[in-house]
Amino acid sequence: MDYLFFNNTWFQALVTAFSAAVITQWLNNAFTKERDRENKLKESFKLFYDKAIPEIMDLFNIETDLRRGLTLETLSTEEIRESILERVSNNTPHVNSEVYDAYRSVITNKYKENNTFFQQEVVDITLYQIIVEEYIKLAEKQEGKDLRKEYRYACLLIIWKNVVINCEGIENSHGALSNAGLAGTSPFDFEKLNKETLQKLKNMDEAHGVEKDFLFKEILKDIIIQKDDMDNDSFEGFIETFFSYYPPEIFNNEVASLQSDSNIFSEDESLENRTIYRNRILRDLYQAKYSVDSFNDFTFTKEGFAEYINYHFERKNAISYWEEKNIVKIEHKDNVVNLVLTAQGDDYYEEHLYPS
Known part of the structure; x- marks a missing residue:
């Protein structure tokens, strides 16, 4: 009896129509x-x-x-x-x-x-x-x-x-x-x-x-x-250069000749270069103070600091300039010398230079 029911023509037509409707709906949904x-x-x-x-x-x-x-x-x-x-x-x-x-x-x-x-x-x-x-x-x-x-x-x-x-x-x-x-x-x-x-x-x-x-x-x-x-x-x-930063002392061709020409700052444009050099020193000091494992921590022996500060008169002048303004502090302890930014130096850098 069941066999005759499933083989009934009208039932087969119903199943075919239902299947077609389901497939059509599925395709419509998919599209x-x-x-x-x-x-x-x-x-x-x-x-x-x-x-x-x-x-x-x-x-x-x-x-x-x-x-x-x-x-x-x-x-x-x-x-x-x-x-x-x-x-x-x-x-x-x-x-x-x-x-x-x-x-x-x-x-x-x-x-x-x-x-x-x-x-x-x-x-x-x-x-x-x-x-x-x-x-x-x-x-x-x-x-x-x-x-x-x-x-x-x-x-x-x-x-x-x-x-x-x-x-x-x-x-x-x-x-x-x-x-x-x-x-x-x-x-x-x-x-x-x-x-x-x-x-x-x-x-x-x-x-x-x-x-x-x-x-x-x-x-x-x-x-x-x-x-x-x-x-x-x-x-x-x-x-x-992709793995480490060696801080350049100076950042353009004119200032780069500082090491060999002490008269480089004789023209008006050189005043701007001197400002650039001073600011770059502050940038390095700020990075050394707040960056983890900074490349340069500005910690020296007394002999090393004397060599650093006297490497060129413009570096010495720049450090003295910031020290007089209480932006930079030179700390001496035993045979160790630290060059650090003061709190005032932090404020100056963050207000005027960061994140230039």
Whole structure:
């Protein structure tokens, strides 16, 4: 009886119609979800990524502009930074949790008691890196999309972040990254800043200590162009600028001749150079006071301090100038001499120079 029922023509027709209706509904739902996903993706590009990505690229190029390592007269990037943060805040439905978490790290890191200025820079760059990488993941789904430029900057951002960590600050990264994003002047082979290199850099970024330094150095040796006028020693020396900051005494060609020409400050323009030199000493002292494991802690033996202070009369004059204004203090204890910023020096630096 049951067999006859299931083989009944009207029942089979009912089952067929029901199955067709279910499949049709499923397909409609699937197409609707896919259409909604595509519309949301387009909206995410339009409202967030298509605007944030160029800003991040501009920010990197400005911050690594060669001139920023030569003079304090630099273009401000604060408006670009604030614009990127505002875009994330205003477009939370269009960013994933990783981007949002990186954004929250930028905001909350400002209030940490043990925060130093370059640690804030690191979380900033991490946010930019994650935004670019997320854009690449989404854009790869679009057939024929040329992402060579985005891969290049994703690589550069990881490199930038690690140089800032190694050298304790964006300002100290210029020796390695001057004009890094600009064709013709960049030390990098742009063709090698690709998907494969990005993965190597990401793997390196997850390593620690000696292993991380080794991996980073091997990647740099592969992607940096060794110019014809650069011998092996010079090439190795340039690689080292990605790992440590050796504070330059002076920051432009005119002032650089201080060590050999005592009459260099005879013209009006030299007055500005003298101010630059004084301010750079304050910047180094501030970093030494508040940065963890600072490269230069300004602690000397008495003999070492005498050598330091008398290395050139302009250095001696600069230290004396700040000491007379109670900005810098020279502390003597037994055979040890410390050169430190006073509380007044902190206030002066934070009001007039930080984060120049």
